[in-house]
Amino acid sequence: MRDADTLPDDDDELFEHHRIVADPKQSLLRIDKFLMDRLPNVTRTKIQTGIHDGFVRVNDKAIKPNYKIHPNDVITVSLPEPPRDTDIVPENIPLNIVFEDEHLLVINKPAGMVVHPAYQNWNGTVVNALAYHFQNLPQMQGNEGRPGLVHRIDKDTSGLLVIAKDEISLSGLAKQFFDHSIERTYNALVWGVPEPAAGTIHVNVGRSLKDRRVTVAFPNGDMGRHAITHYKMLRDFRYVSLIECKLETGRTHQIRAHMKYIGHPLFNDATYGGDQILKGTTFSKYKQFVENCFEAIPRQALHAKTLGFIHPVTKQFLQFDSALPQDFMDVLDKWENYVKYN
CATH class of the missing domain: 3.10.290.10 (RNA-binding S4 domain)
Incomplete structure (x- = not known):
């Protein structure tokens, strides 16, 4: 499974x-x-x-x-993927290591990089890079082929990941994720301006009954899995806004599904409809501007910005912050200038 x-x-x-x-x-x-x-x-x-x-x-x-x-x-x-063995091919892919000791490491994953090998993405992943740079990383039971991994972020989401280098770190980090005690915040650019400007989305999410590739909200709670996202607006650009999301649970596509549920899909998120003009008019000048923004960040505008956890061995609380990547900064600058002069 x-x-x-x-x-x-x-x-x-x-x-x-x-x-x-x-x-x-x-x-x-x-x-x-x-x-x-x-x-x-x-x-x-x-x-x-x-x-x-x-x-x-x-x-x-x-x-x-x-x-x-x-x-x-x-x-x-x-x-959804055909059967395949779990042999990992080591690949000399550079990793942006934010922190490392003998027990674990924290990396800043670029957008476009898959975390682990899976159907149609067997190579060029974080796991292929880990297999090259580190030997004998531990694996959780039932998670063969994903050494060192205790969590993941989507291919086109950038940001922080923690990797376990030994069994005690793997089990200790896995328990913190299971207990939802890991502190994680994301920055996202979304369509529209949320009202209220801060709030909590407490709605089940699960795979769509029509398309298993998509996660949807189940507000009646009769299906899906328990999911909680806390959000607050950081910057208002009239047509779009920069928000911070703090995850209390970590379901597949949770932020993307929750934000669509409340009417604010992530900017340029093709899977959840954010690659269309959802706020503002469609006159030619504005339409061309939005298309230029889509070109500036050709992915969903989502970045795993902070990560905090208790070190499984030293018991010290560690917290990491990562700067927004250049494509994200570029699109924020474009929107800031647009609302300033229009």
């Missing part, structure tokens, strides 16, 4: 990874417990997430996590 935080980039086809036929004398048993005994290195949480996301089917039908296996049931586990 794959990591719940991974998304396919641009292909919604599913590939069968496992097919299991229940014994004719199989006793009634919950599907998650049944699969835990048959899938190596897969946690119950990942199995339940896979069921929620529609990757697990019984007799070619979607089921609920409390479904009980019957004799002769055919269980299939299908994922």
